Amino acid sequence: MRKTSLSQVAKELGVSHAALYKYFANKEDLWTSLAFGWLNKELADVFHFDPRPYDSKVMLLHDWLWTLTESKKKAYDANQKMFKLYTTYIDNNPVVLNKHLHELKEKISELLHYSNDIDLSTVLEAFAVFSAPSFAHTWDSHLQERFEDVWKLMLPGLTRLLGEERG
Known part of the structure; x- marks a missing residue:
């Protein structure tokens, strides 16, 4: 990411440097x-996912993880330059990255009524290849097939x- 001053940002936005400091x-x-x-x-569908149609937590999790995957891929395909700019910033800032991961875990926890943080982290880690920006170069026409294989x-x-074991 190239160095950009707040003065340059203000100029691009058509506001004064001081005006930016009013908000940031x-x-x-x-x-x-x-x-x-x-x-x-980009992740609006992920954070506004509707659990009401689901009787099965397992299927809900599947579809939520696929929505996360699809949303990240759509963002990447729509504008790779913006995707790389923002995801590089997020991935290179541990506090920001942890906030993002925490928000994802909170959403899964809310949807599944399940709160074990280690388990939730493990699920996200297992499917990271489908949503972590560092793997974006692998998101090809076989993405859904690979997702289903891991699932x-x-x-x-x-x-x-x-x-949900059947006995």
């Missing part, structure tokens, strides 16, 4: 706000974890 404490605060604004727009492998454990 510093350049880091501005970048964080821009990055999360972009991310929240099938994980399904027995997820079924047990979410208490």
Whole structure:
């Protein structure tokens, strides 16, 4: 990411440098706000996922993870330059990245009524290849097929974890 001053940002936005400081404490605060604004727009379907049609927590999780995957891929395909700009910023800032991961875990927890943080982190880690920006170059026409292959492998454990074993 090239160095950009707040004065340059203000000029591009058509506002004064001082006006930016009215809303942002510093350049880091501005970048964080821009990055999360972009991310929240791109992941709107993920954060507004409707669990009502689901009787099965396992199927809900499947579809939510696929929505996350699809949303990230659509953002990447729509504008790779913006995707790389914002995701590089997020990935290179541990506090910002942890906030994003925490928001994803909170959403899964809310949807599944499940709160074990380690388990939720493990699920996200297992499917990271489908949503982590560093893997974007692998998101090809076989993405859904690869996603389903991983899902099938994980399904027995997820079924047990979410208490949906058939006896």
